[in-house]
Amino acid sequence: MTVKVVHVAVGVVLQDHKVLLALRPDKLHQGGRWEFPGGKVEAGETTAQALARELQEEVDLAIAGSTAWFELQYAYPEKTVLLDIHLVQDFTGEAKGLEGQPVRWVPLSELHQYQFPDANQPILDKLLSEFGNPLRT
Numbered sequence: 704m705t706v707k708v709v710h711v712a713v714g715v716v717l718q719d720h721k722v723l724l725a726l727r728p729d730k731l732h733q734g735g736r737w738e739f740p741g742g743k744v745e746a747g748e749t750t751a752q753a754l755a756r757e758l759q760e761e762v763d764l765a766i767a768g769s770t771a772w773f774e775l776q777y778a779y780p781e782k783t784v785l786l787d788i789h790l791v792q793d794f795t796g797e798a799k800g801l802e803g804q805p806v807r808w809v810p811l812s813e814l815h816q817y818q819f820p821d822a823n824q825p826i827l828d829k830l831l832s833e834f835g836n837p838l839r840t
């Protein structure tokens with residue numbers, strides 16, 4: 704059986720040891736969990752283009768640059784996603800939830816208080832190990 708894989712551009716937006724989270728609306732897949740903003744890569748788009756479009760549409764940020772970080776495939780019971788995770792540290796604008804969703808800048812030290820989609824654990828682990836300790840550069 705061939706499984707359709709949904710390619711998703713995900714932005715880990717960092718500023719001053721804080722990361723941008725948005726609450727997924729209840730009615731969506733993995734709703735009620737906090738996510739890193741992003742969305743599906745559309746036909747003809749590069750991942751970087753999809754990421755820039757999604758961040759503009761969802762949280763009103765204009766990305767000046769992003770770095771591909773790592774990819775992660777995860778099989779939910781209802782679909783399989785390929786999360787193409789990018790780091791974003793160069794952007795302009797004030798983050799706001801343009802789709803009515805709450806958005807928050809969360810200190811890395813408080814990330815454990817949030818509930819994320821099931822696929823996200825490796826992202827959180829890597830984020831904390833690479834950026835979580837202010838004493839390590």
Ligand SMILES: Nc1nc2c([nH]c(=O)n2[C@H]2C[C@H](O)[C@@H](COP(=O)(O)OP(=O)(O)OP(=O)(O)O)O2)c(=O)[nH]1
Pocket residue numbers: 711712713731732733737738739740741742743744757784786820821822823
């Ligand atoms: N944006 C985002 N999606 C995630 C994360 N973790 C995770 O499992 N996902 C999954 C949930 C969804 O199945 C998929 C993203 O799809 P989406 O519904 O946000 O796609 P989209 O923004 O293009 O929205 P739509 O207009 O197509 O509905 O990836 C995450 O941290 N951020």
Ligand SMILES: [Mg+2]
Pocket residue numbers: 740741742743757761
């Ligand atoms: Mg989305």
